[in-house]
Amino acid sequence: MTGNLLVRGGRVLQGDELVEADVLVRDGVIAAIGRIEPLEGMTIEDATGLIVLPGMIDPHVHVGWPGAADDFAAGSRAALAGGVTTFIEFAVQFPGDALDDVVKEWKRMGEASACDFALHAIVSDSRPETLEAMARVMDAGVTSFKMFMTSQHSGGLGVDDGTLYDIMCRVAELGGLSMAHCENDEVIGHLSERLIADGVVTAAGHSAARPPLVEAEAIARAVRLADAAGSPFYIPHLSSGEGLRAALLDTGRRVPVIAETCPQFLALTADVYARADGAHYVMSPPIKSTEDQATLWAGVIDGRVSTVGSDHCPYPRRFKDENAASDFRRIPNGVPGVETLLPVMYTLGVRTGRMTLADLARICSLNPAKIFGLEDRKGSIAVGKDGDLVLFDPDRRFGTAASDLNSEIDYSIYEEMELWGMPVATVAAGTIVAREQRIVDDAHRGRFLARTPGVALSEFDRRVVAA
Ligand SMILES: [Zn+2]
Known part of the structure; x- marks a missing residue:
């Protein structure tokens, strides 16, 4: 249920500027921006002293992955508490599943979502019925298709290069966007076996089995295949400098290639894998070196990296720790991230002077909206767009302890880090759903966004161009 919300007295991000203005949201949509006199029936929210940002869009979450801690309900609450008002989840075609059913099932699960959501499809085969279903899935508003190039951690979702190419050709035919988890399956398998034989069994082995080469080689291969297929290509969770160079090397290709990185790659380094709780940081691709981090930051700042997605996929401590001392291959892959996306990017991006708030809003809201076909409704504060706003206090600390966070997870990967920037209020479609890291409207439900x-x-x- 939505009425009229008037956000008064804040400084509202408009293009590259912060403008003193009120924002009126009527029936979930921004109706006016400027000096607005309050009228009867309006809910007034005082934003004096606060910055008003567009709701963040996280283009990469997993809130339906079997075994992960957060489902749509919990993951979306975490998102809203952190200022993310829209996320894009991956609907997973496990081997043998019918793709139509997968998308229907994920949409059904999404009815529990407190924030707006869209879907990517993870495609795991190129059977004729799957390729046919992709057209219907596109019509249903799921227009991006991700393939796994490795099976090592994905529960057997990996596809061979022929299948990858077939699916990319179909995506090209349909006018969609191809994505791939780019890591070289055989090299990971080979190095993992060797490490285990040498007694390197903990999280350090997970990292050692996935040097930058593993990502860069797969990216180079996937880009070539996407180009041959004629499909625009999006690289999720780019983690290394070598990977970035492989992604954007100008080989005379015809298709656009777009890169996304993750907050954890920008905030942490591979040192975490030497910690006693290194298993808590196990994800693929793993967090890389200080040099990789510097290259990724440079890419975020100069536009070679277009988006930041959290790859939110947390597992409870007991699952993470179960095999942590015996076999890194059996540690579930994934870390929490949707809730801390905005404060991490604000603290390490804006507060350090690397970028402006407008840059942050472009990378974390406008770019994903444009790339994933949501720009008519999302991505900026403008009349006619959805009333998704973050009333933001840059000078307040964001709580990073597990107890501060809404995610159903019993640890925090940023516990020891000082994060700044408080979403004092998160507004979703004109409703105040979260205040100061706490959900205040349990009844609010998000919508599925057909893209x-x-x-x-x-x-x-x-x-x-290579030097
Ligand atoms: Zn992911």
């Missing part, structure tokens, strides 16, 4: 393919994707392609 159209993103346009002008070449705007995000930043090719580099």
